[in-house]
Amino acid sequence: MAKIPVSRRTVLPIGAGGKRHSxxxxxxxxxxxxxxxxxxxxxxxxxxxxxxxxxxxxxxxxxxxxxxxxxxxxxxxxxxxxxxxxxxxxxxxxxxxxxxxxxxxxxxxxxxxxxxxxxxxxxxxxxxxxxxxxxxxxxAASVSWQLASGHYEPRENNMVIEHPRPDAETNSYAQHRWTYTGLPWSTRICVRDGSYPFRFEVDATSAGKGMYIGAQLVAVGDHLAADATYAKLFWDNPTAGTHTITVSVYDQEYQRGSSPSAVATITWTLVVDQVASKYVAVDPVSGNDTTGTGTFAAPFRTIQRIHNDNSATTTFANRQIWLRAGTTNLDGMTDRGGNYALASGTNPVVFVGYPGETCVLSLYEGWFVGRGAGDIMFKNVTIRHASEFGTKMHFYATVTGASRVSFHDCDLTNYFAGSNTGSENPALIYTTTGGTTSRLTVEGCDLTGQLGAILTAYMLDGGTFQHNTIHNATLTETDPSNSHAALYLKDSTRNFTVRANDVWDAITGGIDGFVGCGGQNTGGFTYSAENILIEYNKISFTGQRSIENTFEYGSPATGVHIRRNSCAQDIHHGFSNTPSDYNVTRNAAVGGITNMPGGAVQTGNITGVGLFDSSMNLTGANRTNYLGIRGAEIA
Structure with a gap:
């Protein structure tokens, strides 16, 4: 017998508010x-x-x-x-x-x-x-992780492991570098670019201690798919000590006459102990701000007890905040306009939901603001707006820069509230022009309910949005000046991968497309979006376009690849400017590939009605002829 490694969040049983998925x-x-x-x-x-x-x-x-x-x-x-x-x-x-x-x-x-x-x-x-x-x-029979020729996309750029990163780049409080003895631990391996799907391996010494990894896609009928363990490293019962871990990632071009760049490795150390000065526990049900000490045995009740309404507080600096079951309100800092400042060396920047518990983080007063901190993490929590919150809709916004920002295995729901006209690119996650945000990873998350834009990115360098689900959702345009896409990769954004996301039963209210990239290289910006990879996404986005690119006021740099997506609507090019190295290939799009400029490479796309069943899987003759070589399904 074994205790569960919390590979995603634990949900209520069916019949008690839980969700059933096909x-x-x-x-x-x-x-x-x-x-x-x-x-x-x-x-x-x-x-x-x-x-x-x-x-x-x-x-x-x-x-x-x-x-x-x-x-x-x-x-x-x-x-x-x-x-x-x-x-x-x-x-x-x-x-x-x-x-x-x-x-x-x-x-x-x-x-x-x-x-x-x-x-x-x-x-x-x-x-x-x-x-x-x-x-x-x-x-237990092994399924070959390497696909036949023509069934995978060649690498445009070498793989980069965006999370985790080596010790020299990260802080000791990072979620992948410290955990509590005996509590189930896991961390996602987030890879951009490369030739997907990948195979993952953990070193033999770590495996001998009981660590294991979701190594490859699994067979689901006639195709392959990622289960809850894929690209994720687990340790069910971490033992005390300092442990060196190495993970290797292989892409589809491994041993196919390619260079060694078909393999990427990452090594870091994980410290496991029960040192109270490395974490602070918040229990919104049974915690006590007066008698509590912030340990698991004597947790606080509120986040405000940690920062004492002051963004410069250092009492709990360089710790992880562990949330227990129930709803914890985000009580912001008065000197930051009610927001919670994520700054280096002051208040904690890591928020982890306790394994096996449903931990809700509710935006009651403000939102989280990146002000130079590194290794910001939200993991295994349900994030939502409180009904009293009003009209703003950011959950996280970078203001003066941030490094290694992660949303892993979170439920994101009902964060749209009212009109946001003039609210500066309203979105759940907003990376502003105030400083560079590097290595943003949003993986394994579930988004549902009344939503607005999900990500609006300026000055974003490196990251992934992959293996997420957006379903039973209303994606409503909240500011007419920023309505092009729910995931909108804008000026001075580069080196970003949008991969293997599933969008279904999503309704739009004014947003032009689900994902898009664009921008300008004038007005003070160095370049428009570049080195953007959008692949293997299933996008059923009722009433609007699936992918909407808007390059305007100048030419972007290079490298936009839109390939192997399944789209219930069209893939559209807005405005008249054409990026160099612009590729729209081997997609399946009911609405077609529309308004593409002459400089765009368009090969192997299939279009028209009747491509998909209700689950956005190829059907009929299209399945027979194109499974694994057109659209998002892998076979």
Whole structure:
């Protein structure tokens, strides 16, 4: 048996506010729910069981961990006083063995012969009876991570690992460099450029300590997709000490006559201990600002207790803030207009949700402002606007520059509030002209509800927006001067990859397209957006364009590649200026490739109605002819 490594956020069981996703969404939304037991007369994570109703058996999914291990993950079970797992290997042969499961357990690993198979089901029991789940089948057989010729896109630029970074570039408080002994730890490996999809490996010494990594895409029917572990390093039970970790990344051109640049490596150290001066805990339910000390045993109740309404406070500098379950309000600093200043050497800049808990960070008073800090991190938290917040809509804005800014495994919801006309490029994340923001990574996040623009970027150098989901969302234009795209990469933005995102059931209210790049090289800006890679995205953006590029008032520098996207609308070029090295290739776009200038390279695109089913998967003859070579699906 094993405790869950929190690979995404933990959501409530189905039937208690949790979300159910179809298997075809595996590449962008995978959640783990723990088994719920009868506690104090009610089911943990579900409605009370007055009169004792039969339990709800979990659904089970299987995933390959390595050649001899299959992981069966549970989702949605509740109301049982006991849980029993039954497994057999190989699948379909012999009798089942049983194993007792515990409340709060989220998966069970079955050991099989090399490349073997197994069946697994769960029996949920209480005084009202026993209910069995459906039988899940898993395989440990390896799927080749390298695709056939013509099924992957050649590298335009060498891979760059944007997160994590080496010790010499980062601070000791960075989320990938320190954690608490015994608490499940994970960190994303964020890669831009290169030839996707990648394979990831962790060094043998780290693997021997119990670390493991989501090495490659998994098979989902006739195609490949990223599950919740892909591109992510885990350690379920970190042991005390200083640990040197090396991760290697291989792209599709590895050993295909290419240079060694088909491999990228990163090495850093992770310190694991229980030193109280390295973190501060906030528990909005049971914390106490008067008697608390900021430890897990005696947490504070509010963020305001940490900064004491002063942006220059250093009492808790260079620590991580760990949030516990419940809603924590962002109480800003009076001397920063109610905002929380993320500055070097003052208040903490790392916000981590406690593993296995739903931790909500609500913008009650202001927003987070980058003022020169490095290693800013929001991880495993639900981020939303409080209803009382008013009309502003930034969550994070760089004002005087910031380095290594990360949003990983967060739920971002309902941050739009009212009209933002004249509010300076209103967006959830806004990198301003006040200073360069470097290495911005937004990965593994789930965006839903009433939204506005997601990212507006000036002076952004390096980063990724990938493996995110935007669904059941209304993306509303809030300032007519900034309505071109929900992800808008503007002046002096370069070296950025938008990859493998899934946009579905998204409705627009005035925003021209979901993603776009453009800008000008006049008016004080050095260049327009350059070295931008937009690939493998599924974009169903009702009523507007999927990709909208707006190059105006001058020529951008070079390198805009829009390839292998599946678009329910069109890919459009706005204004009359043409970037050099402008490529729109092998996309599938219902609305076509429109208004492209003569200098744009357009090859291999397929267009017209009937390309996709409701999940934006190629269908019919298009699937037969183009699966894995046109559009976002990988095969």
């Amino acid at each position: 298997p075809d969404r595996l590449n962008i939304v995978t959640s783990a729910s723990m088994l719920g037991g009868v506690v104090g007369g009610g089911a943990f994570g579900s409605s009370r069981v007055d009169g004792l109703q039969p339990p709800v058996a979990p659904s089970i999914t299987a995933s390959r961990i390595n050649d001899t291990t299959i992981r069966f993950t549970f989702s949605g079970g509740s109301g049982a006083s006991s849980w029993t797992g039954y497994y057999r290997t190989p699948a379909g042969s012999g009798s089942y063995s049983s194993v007792s499961l515990t409340v709060g357990q989220a998966y069970y690993d079955v050991t099989v012969s090399s490349g073997g198979t197994a069946n697994f089901y769960v029996a949920a029991a209480n005084g009202a009876g026993t209910v069995n789940s459906s039988v899940a089948t898993g395989s």
